[in-house]
Amino acid sequence: MHILHIALGGCLRAPPITYGITPDTGGHIAYVLGAALAQERCPEVDRITIVTRRFSNERLGAVHDQEIEPVSDKITIVRLGAPGGPYCEKEALSAQLPALSYALRRLLARPDYRPDVAHVHFADAASLALSVPKSERIPVVYTPHALGIDKLHSGGAASPALYDRIALETCAIRDTDALIVSTRDEADCQIPRYGVSTARGKTHIISPGVPALNDVDAEHGAGFLKGKLTHPERPLILAIARPVEKKNLATLATLYAQDTALQRKANLVILSGQHTLLHPGTEEAGVVSKLKQMRARYSLDGCFALPSSHSPDDVAGLYRHAAASGGVFVNPARHEPFGLTLLEAASAGLPVIATNQGGPVDILNRLGHGLLVSPDSPDALRLALHRLLDRPELRQHLATAARRAAPLLDWEAYARASIAVYRSLARKKHDLAPRGFATGSGLPLIEPGHAALSGTVI
Ligand SMILES: O=c1ccn([C@@H]2O[C@H](COP(=O)(O)OP(=O)(O)O[C@H]3O[C@H](CO)[C@@H](O)[C@H](O)[C@H]3O)[C@@H](O)[C@H]2O)c(=O)[nH]1
Numbered sequence: 041m042h043i044l045h046i047a048l049g050g051c052l053r054a055p056p057i058t059y060g061i062t063p064d065t066g067g068h069i070a071y072v073l074g075a076a077l078a079q080e081r082c083p084e085v086d087r088i089t090i091v092t093r094r095f096s097n098e099r100l101g102a103v104h105d106q107e108i109e110p111v112s113d114k115i116t117i118v119r120l121g122a123p124g125g126p127y128c129e130k131e132a133l134s135a136q137l138p139a140l141s142y143a144l145r146r147l148l149a150r151p152d153y154r155p156d157v158a159h160v161h162f163a164d165a166a167s168l169a170l171s172v173p174k175s176e177r178i179p180v181v182y183t184p185h186a187l188g189i190d191k192l193h194s195g196g197a198a199s200p201a202l203y204d205r206i207a208l209e210t211c212a213i214r215d216t217d218a219l220i221v222s223t224r225d226e227a228d229c230q231i232p233r234y235g236v237s238t239a240r241g242k243t244h245i246i247s248p249g250v251p252a253l254n255d256v257d258a259e260h261g262a263g264f265l266k267g268k269l270t271h272p273e274r275p276l277i278l279a280i281a282r283p284v285e286k287k288n289l290a291t292l293a294t295l296y297a298q299d300t301a302l303q304r305k306a307n308l309v310i311l312s313g314q315h316t317l318l319h320p321g322t323e324e325a326g327v328v329s330k331l332k333q334m335r336a337r338y339s340l341d342g343c344f345a346l347p348s349s350h351s352p353d354d355v356a357g358l359y360r361h362a363a364a365s366g367g368v369f370v371n372p373a374r375h376e377p378f379g380l381t382l383l384e385a386a387s388a389g390l391p392v393i394a395t396n397q398g399g400p401v402d403i404l405n406r407l408g409h410g411l412l413v414s415p416d417s418p419d420a421l422r423l424a425l426h427r428l429l430d431r432p433e434l435r436q437h438l439a440t441a442a443r444r445a446a447p448l449l450d451w452e453a454y455a456r457a458s459i460a461v462y463r464s465l466a467r468k469k470h471d472l473a474p475r476g477f478a479t480g481s482g483l484p485l486i487e488p489g490h491a492a493l494s495g496t497v498i
């Protein structure tokens with residue numbers, strides 16, 4: 041089987057990834073790489089091509105202007121587009137979609153690039169795969185990651201660009217052959233808002249695995265914070281999220297700043313992007329500057345760390361250090377489509393507090409390693425933090441649940457279930473194809489109903 045993943049946003053490259061290097065370099069890249077690295081271990085997979093876009097930007101790395109980048113024996117990244125183009129955020133990508141669609145069609149016309157399935161990430165990637173003429177089209181599987189309509193519902197500013205995005209998402213939901221989403225909330229609440237009646241029968245809920253944390257211990261995390269905290273022995277309240285308003289980091293910082301009892305109980309550490317790479321005037325720069333102002337205004341230098349840069353080792357070390365310190369991970373997002381960081385915290389044995397909007401509800405119901413609060417109630421978050429920090433037996437109970445959850449967080453189950461979906465689509469396509477239609481490498485077919493065993497079809 042030859043799998044094609046398409047993801048246009050952010051800085052996609054062979055690991056290690058610098059998450060937060062741009063606002064679009066976050067969870068969906070962790071997802072695509074985690075999925076591909078697990079899928080390549082399945083014996084029926086011969087080859088995986090990850091298609092992204094080409095751009096030239098020295099600050100972001102010369103590799104993004106390289107057409108072909110090998111990741112492993114079976115995985116290759118292919119970049120579409122002319123050499124030397126500028127990097128742009130996903131909101132500005134729409135002007136490039138016709139050229140990228142053309143480049144994809146040319147790639148797929150090459151006999152050595154005929155995949156069995158295209159798994160597209162975000163609706164812009166879906167529009168590329170759907171631009172292939174119907175008679176030649178390979179099955180297309182769509183994973184939305186984050187939906188514009190939810191941005192609108194959770195207070196995002198209505199703009200023509202957001203409405204364009206919602207229109208593109210509606211086409212992607214309507215015209216792709218299947219959807220793979222991460223949670224029941226996405227399937228039951230987020231997708232139905234688009235009013236596409238056929239979505240229900242083709243949506244598969246398959247939980248992703250946890251992005252593998254680098255192999256460093258808690259000591260590394262403690263070392264990373266050296267000199268930044270006056271009482272480094274205190275438990276950590278840790279938050280890791282891209283600096284965007286919807287992640288609601290300012291609410292966490294404000295309630296911490298206004299609660300001296302909380303400051304005596306625990307230190308606050310917020311990892312939020314690579315500050316030196318942010319452009320003045322952007323949403324991300326605004327969020328970081330608000331956090332810095334909060335820290336200065338309340339003189340929190342010794343108990344609130346806001347590191348300006350970090351590596352994947354630092355992220356792994358901090359999760360483990362927070363767990364060892366008796367601390368807690370907080371995701372205060374106004375709405376979270378899924379929430380990979382809650383899985384990362386679980387894999388480090390760290391209890392969490394998250395908000396009851398979106399994916400975290402499913403994740404916590406399944407793993408049971410934390411508490412849910414409303415994003416509209418800073419007081420509820422404050423009380424939950426005190427409750428966790430004051431009650432070692434509750435913390436211990438949640439930490440045990442986190443450790444027990446680790447085996448459930450494997451990407452292997454995701455790989456098996458996603459491949460079952462791909463195969464069932466290839467079989468359908470094969471049944472419907474005119475004589476002479478070839479399904480690429482000739483997939484072994486599965487028994488009906490097999491896909492439903494591993495993922496939920498709704
Ligand atoms: O400064 C940062 C910020 C994030 N991260 C990492 O980047 C990833 C971010 O994941 P997450 O916070 O879940 O998501 P988003 O970047 O917002 O990604 C989108 O896509 C994800 C995968 O589908 C979903 O889990 C999210 O809900 C959705 O918003 C995680 O591995 C973080 O550890 C960093 O390393 N440093």
Ligand SMILES: O=P(O)(O)OC[C@H]1O[C@](O)(CO)[C@@H](O)[C@@H]1O
Nearest residue numbers: 049063064065066067068069186
């Ligand atoms: O906030 P939005 O516009 O829904 O975008 C979600 C973001 O999450 C990501 O998936 C993180 O990788 C980005 O690609 C995207 O910018």
